[in-house]
Amino acid sequence: MTPIDTVGAALAACRGRIDRVDARILLAEVIGRPASFLIAHPEAALTAAEQQRFSDWLTRREAGEPVAYLIGTREFYGRQFDVSPAVLIPRPETEGIVEIAREAFGLPPAAILDLGTGSGALAVTLALCWPQAAVTAVDRSSAALAVAKRNAQRLGAAVSFLESDWFGALPAAARFDLIVSNPPYVAEVDPHLSEGDVRFEPASALAAGADGLDDIRRIACDAPRYLRRGGCILIEHGYDQSDAVQAILSHAGFCRVRSWPDLAGILRVSGGWLDAAADEA
Numbered sequence: 001m002t003p004i005d006t007v008g009a010a011l012a013a014c015r016g017r018i019d020r021v022d023a024r025i026l027l028a029e030v031i032g033r034p035a036s037f038l039i040a041h042p043e044a045a046l047t048a049a050e051q052q053r054f055s056d057w058l059t060r061r062e063a064g065e066p067v068a069y070l071i072g073t074r075e076f077y078g079r080q081f082d083v084s085p086a087v088l089i090p091r092p093e094t095e096g097i098v099e100i101a102r103e104a105f106g107l108p109p110a111a112i113l114d115l116g117t118g119s120g121a122l123a124v125t126l127a128l129c130w131p132q133a134a135v136t137a138v139d140r141s142s143a144a145l146a147v148a149k150r151n152a153q154r155l156g157a158a159v160s161f162l163e164s165d166w167f168g169a170l171p172a173a174a175r176f177d178l179i180v181s182n183p184p185y186v187a188e189v190d191p192h193l194s195e196g197d198v199r200f201e202p203a204s205a206l207a208a209g210a211d212g213l214d215d216i217r218r219i220a221c222d223a224p225r226y227l228r229r230g231g232c233i234l235i236e237h238g239y240d241q242s243d244a245v246q247a248i249l250s251h252a253g254f255c256r257v258r259s260w261p262d263l264a265g266i267l268r269v270s271g272g273w274l275d276a277a278a279d280e281a
Contacts, residue, residue, distance in 0.1 A: 004051050007031070008042030018061045026061065029071045030054045066197040076121040079128075081151050083119050086143035088205040089197070090121040093262045094182050096269050097234050098125050100260050101178060104232055104271075109133055109177035113226065115166055115219060116140075116183050118205060120148030120159065126180070127157040136176070138164040141204070166215070167222045175228045182236040183215040184208035212238060216245055220252040227274045234271040242267035 004010040007027065014023035028035045030050050037044070046054070057070050068074040068089045074081055076090040077098055083089055101109075108130040114123035114137040123137035137159050139145050145161050152159045162169055186206045198206065208215040216235055223233050233254065237245045242259040249257045254272030262268040 004054060005046055006042065007038050007044045007046065010046060010051075010054055011038065011042070014058060018058065022061055022067050023058075025067055026057045026070060027054055030057070064197065064199060066201070074119075076119075077125045079125070079155060081119050081121050081124070082147055082154070084143075084147055086141060086202065087118040087147050088182070088201055090119055093266075093268045094122065094236055096260060096262050097122060097180050097182070097236060098129065100234055100269055100271070101126065101180065101232075102129060104234075105178070109231075111176045111228075112136070112178045112180070113170075113174075113176040114138070115179065115181035116205070116215075117148050117161070118144050118182070120151045120157075120161075122180050122182065123148065123159045124152050124155055124157040126178075127152070127159050128155065131158070135159045136162060136170075136174075138162045138166070138169070140165045141202070144202075144205075166218055167226060170226065174226055175231075176226055177228055177231045179219075179223055179227060179231070179233045181219055181234075183219060185212045185216060185237045185241060188212075211244075213241065213244060213248065216241075217248055220248045220254070224253050224274055229274055231274050232271060233274075234269055236269050239266045239268065242270055245270040 004013050010027050011023055024035045024038055027038055030053050060070060061067060066089055068083050069085055072082060074083050074090050077095050081090055110133060112126050112133050112135045117123050117137035117139045120137055123135050127135040137148060142163055145163055149161055164170060184206050185208055188209060216237060219235065235245060246257050246259060249270060249272045255275045257272035259267040259270040
């Protein structure tokens with residue numbers, strides 16, 4: 001086995017095994033230095049403990065384990081969030097929900113609900129964007145909530161957390177101006193569930209029935225009972241599900257239903273408003 005006792009040797013050992021960017025991220029984390037240090041100091045020595053840790057991570061990454069789970073963090077909206085195999089790894093397309101929400105409200109929403117919060121990325125980010133808002137985040141996984149609570153505390157976000165299967169444990173009188181969700185939306189038979197990084201993520205946060213829309217149907221059906229009139233719902237979904245999700249939202253009674261594209265131009269978020277002129281339920 002080729003020694004990996006220096007920065008340069010460690011990076012060389014990764015060639016043909018893992019992506020170059022992944023290798024630099026892992027090694028920078030191991031030695032506690034920025035990635036620029038790796039380029040400038042290939043001769044820098046690694047301790048025996050650093051060599052062992054990097055070798056272990058290299059083997060695990062080569063087997064497909066996500067970088068975010070190995071180093072325990074992932075960036076979302078310019079902040080570092082703790083992650084673990086108990087939560088879905090935050091993705092750039094989910095940041096679109098934050099941007100859309102900020103554009104949709106002239107005045108800050110008074111109350112926000114994040115359904116299926118996972119790492120808490122959405123709830124924490126929205127709470128930091130709107131510190132005066134009362135933000136509630138729910139998840140049915142206690143392990144996920146533990147990660148989300150840790151992120152909120154570390155980043156200084158005021159968020160209330162509740163273990164709940166969607167709206168199940170919310171008080172009947174709870175009302176929100178904005179509901180956001182990145183729910184499971186992959187079909188249970190989708191072959192991508194057995195490929196790449198996704199293999200290591202919690203299946204319960206990814207798959208939702210034969211067409212991937214079971215949880216979105218549940219959310220859309222129950223959401224009007226918890227939204228104030230004039231309130232908005234925003235849901236992330238798959239690249240080819242915008243028409244179906246718009247139909248689900250319209251059927252549930254939402255108006256001004258539309259979809260928004262991500263940076264690649266793919267419609268990845270759909271939402272609608274509860275008619276402000278409608279009678280209270």
